[in-house]
Amino acid sequence: SFVTDNEVPAVFCESTVEAGPKEQLVRETGARDGGTLYVDSLTEEGGDAPTYLDLIRYDTDTIIRGLTGDDAE
Numbered sequence: 001s002f003v004t005d006n007e008v009p010a011v012f013c014e015s016t017v018e019a020g021p022k023e024q025l026v027r028e029t030g031a032r033d034g035g036t037l038y039v040d041s042l043t044e045e046g047g048d049a050p051t052y053l054d055l056i057r058y059d060t061d062t063i064i065r066g067l068t069g070d071d072a073e
Contacts, residue, residue: 014039015036015037034062037059
């Protein structure tokens with residue numbers, strides 16, 4: 001698969017998309033579950049991405065943690 005052939009360390013899924021295909025990739029390839037990203041949707045106030053700037057911060061942190069395997073905040 002592309003993920004295995006290219007040694008992709010993590011796969012991500014957008015918040016409004018069903019996570020099933022991402023979970024299948026994780027199972028079949030051994031790639032890490034990088035997490036969920038907010039691409040074009042915000043959360044409610046108090047959520048992970050209530051504003052555009054929060055969305056950018058959240059996604060950046062999620063991508064870094066997903067690619068490095070570092071769970072520290």
